[in-house]
Amino acid sequence: MSDRSSPQSAKPGPAVAAAPSSGREIPGVALTLRRHQRLLLSSRPVDHVFHLLSGVVLVEARLHDRPRQVLEILYPDDVFRTHDAPELIGAALVAATPAELQRFRLDVLEPFERSNIEFAHRMAAADALRSARRTLHLASVSGHSGEERLADFLVEIATFLGVPVPGRASGRAFDVPMTREEIADYLALNPDTLSRIFSRLKSSGLIAVSRGRATVPDWPALARLSPLAGAIAALRPQQTLVA
Amino acid sequence: MSDRSSPQSAKPGPAVAAAPSSGREIPGVALTLRRHQRLLLSSRPVDHVFHLLSGVVLVEARLHDRPRQVLEILYPDDVFRTHDAPELIGAALVAATPAELQRFRLDVLEPFERSNIEFAHRMAAADALRSARRTLHLASVSGHSGEERLADFLVEIATFLGVPVPGRASGRAFDVPMTREEIADYLALNPDTLSRIFSRLKSSGLIAVSRGRATVPDWPALARLSPLAGAIAALRPQQTLVA
DNA sequence: GCTGGCAATTGACCTCGATCAAGGAATCCC
DNA sequence: GGGATTCCTTGATCGAGGTCAATTGCCAGC
Known part of the structure; x- marks a missing residue:
């Protein structure tokens, strides 16, 4: 419950062995x-x-x-x-x-x-991407309405986890890997309000959710609700359109 | 006014010459x-x-x-x-x-x-401090009430710009180098609301402001209003108590 | 002194989102 | 299948903060 000095409540994880990391042999x-x-x-x-x-x-x-x-x-x-x-x-x-x-x-x-310039560059790039994403999150949370924040969030999730829907070119589908409460805590809303906003989007046909998977039939329409849609999408250099 | 592709409206600044930077000869x-x-x-x-x-x-x-x-x-x-x-x-x-x-x-x-490990360390430390400060700002803006946010802000300013008041040990004074509107934009409040909160703090004697200089007679009392007071103060390793 | 301009304050009103509480829906476990 | 969690949805009410407008205070310039 409310424990700020609680003993490590999560087990350190099963695998505890030096392992080769992303392409390099760094002890971790x-x-x-x-x-x-x-x-x-x-x-x-x-x-x-x-x-x-x-x-x-x-x-x-x-x-x-x-x-x-x-x-x-x-x-x-x-x-x-x-x-x-x-x-x-x-x-x-x-x-x-x-x-x-x-x-x-x-x-x-x-x-x-x-000692490894290429590795240093990859780290710097990772830091930069995350920093930029944090900036956008702050901008979203501190400047946008609830509906806009949810739209920002959906654009973010789709950008980093989504794949284009094979069917229609303008549609997208993606898993939303968080509970309503987690999303609410991310967007600085409470879960009830978030649920209401979700319902509004669903009943207006902008999004459909079933079993943790979201489908957006008309992507540009959703992006229009998100003030940061362009900036978020631009975070990903290549859109991974391998489909 | 509303110009997103405006031509560089601020002059690049008078001094435009290679100059020795913080202790090192780096062209800037x-x-x-x-x-x-x-x-x-x-x-x-x-x-x-x-x-x-x-x-x-x-x-x-x-x-x-x-x-x-x-x-x-x-x-x-x-x-x-x-x-x-x-x-x-x-x-x-x-x-x-x-x-x-x-x-x-x-x-x-x-x-x-x-090539310069000490320089790299200084850069990393600067990045780390700023990143931590951004985290706290997000926590403040997305989780605290208006009054708490203002208290967080005052603690931040005092931590980074303040000096202890010579007179009483528990007091502090510091310049607030921003207009009300800038503070409001930083705290995700509107200027009217911010002004009201300021007035409330002033009339309760927690803070006095005159000509851009804030005086806090009882620092612990203000810190008690700021949920992040401890975390913000901890950002500064040494408190620079040279007085 | 007066006067203009701008920043800050304050009041009256309203809205968005929080809160509290109840009811559904999905999932897990036996 | 029943039953128990857990998660989600929805309604009714309330309050913090936003909005709009009027007022006050503060300097600067003359």
């Missing part, structure tokens, strides 16, 4: 998280860097006895650093879907970055 | 900004890195014809990268006070980081 620890499993974050004793290999992971904060906040969504290939989440806010990684990640000590990673 | 461009002068940001043709030498600078976004948002406050010694602000959101740096900064090309900076 492989972690596997089940859905909703939590991993408490701390910069002590040392800073760590997480590389998400698969799945979707949320960065959440629990401040004292306040409601949980979802600060950020991590997608495959994202890199997260413990010092991004200040101490004292009860930060944790929470798996929204089953997830695999690698954990590295920052002080171990740094020499690799210096 | 010195910029001097007058109060409220704007510097449009773009990642094109190349990414840039800004190092704030003095003054306070705001990162603002202007989305199409929406009200301006203040995404972030930069303090002396902060490092800002253009790729932190995605294209398409009309990002700009705005000087809240007269400010001096150095601008570097990212591709020029990178070799220096690789």
